[in-house]
Amino acid sequence: MNNKDVQRILRHRGLYSGAIDGILGRISMSAIATLLYQRRAKLPNNYEMWSNERKGIGAAQIILSEDKFYTGTLDGLVGYETTYALEQFNEFLSSGKRPSSWRPDDTFTSTVGKWGSQSDMARRYGPAGGPQCFAGRVQVPFKLKLAWNLDTTISSFSCHEAIARSATAAYEKVANEFSTQQIQELGLNIWGGCYAFRNKRGGSTLSTHAYGLAIDTDPLRNQLRWNATRARLGKSDASKWFDIWESEGWQSLGRYRDFDWMHVQAVKV
Numbered sequence: 001m002n003n004k005d006v007q008r009i010l011r012h013r014g015l016y017s018g019a020i021d022g023i024l025g026r027i028s029m030s031a032i033a034t035l036l037y038q039r040r041a042k043l044p045n046n047y048e049m050w051s052n053e054r055k056g057i058g059a060a061q062i063i064l065s066e067d068k069f070y071t072g073t074l075d076g077l078v079g080y081e082t083t084y085a086l087e088q089f090n091e092f093l094s095s096g097k098r099p100s101s102w103r104p105d106d107t108f109t110s111t112v113g114k115w116g117s118q119s120d121m122a123r124r125y126g127p128a129g130g131p132q133c134f135a136g137r138v139q140v141p142f143k144l145k146l147a148w149n150l151d152t153t154i155s156s157f158s159c160h161e162a163i164a165r166s167a168t169a170a171y172e173k174v175a176n177e178f179s180t181q182q183i184q185e186l187g188l189n190i191w192g193g194c195y196a197f198r199n200k201r202g203g204s205t206l207s208t209h210a211y212g213l214a215i216d217t218d219p220l221r222n223q224l225r226w227n228a229t230r231a232r233l234g235k236s237d238a239s240k241w242f243d244i245w246e247s248e249g250w251q252s253l254g255r256y257r258d259f260d261w262m263h264v265q266a267v268k269v
């Protein structure tokens, strides 16, 4: 999402009639500031300190969210959800209709520990990147720091609607079984992402993240190719973390394959 996208989105809402030139000048910024002020109750307290670019993105997120394209937080930061919402919006502008929505059937209010397998994801959870993949909301009883922006904390995030309750339950167990200090030492509060429309890292097939069925934790200290001797979460004091996810029927690639210790997923490999 760049400044031109922001201007296009403002124009779509009727808040901007100037040129789509990517320059956030007086007219663009006035429209952005007005919108942010009107929705200030939904924004972080410090939003007035954001850079002009970030304010623009925040205003675009507000419009995309009110138009049901965006389900992420109004934080002025471009993550996967913002990028995805922009793609959906652009598709809507060019085709005149919304990308078709998809709803799960009743089997998805399913039993703990029976999330199916990775090979069956599309059939069971709907197409990757569909709205159901980020319609769920995981509530976390402690603050998570964004791995790519440690100054920013969140207490909930989007995931596939079928697994939100399970992930919320897992985080509640984490809060009950680890002290705040342990959570910080192990980096369980460093959130590396959940829903993301992308291929597997180093692969050509879609990731479980593209379905909102996986969560990454502390990616910097648990890099993809690191095994248990190097990854922080591969050490024995983290074993309860994985016990908890397994108790919810999830799987750790670290435990299963001794790599990607940052990653847990609902479906089985």
Ligand SMILES: [Zn+2]
Pocket (backbone or CB within 6 Å): 209, 214, 215, 216, 262, 263, 264
């Ligand atoms: Zn992952």
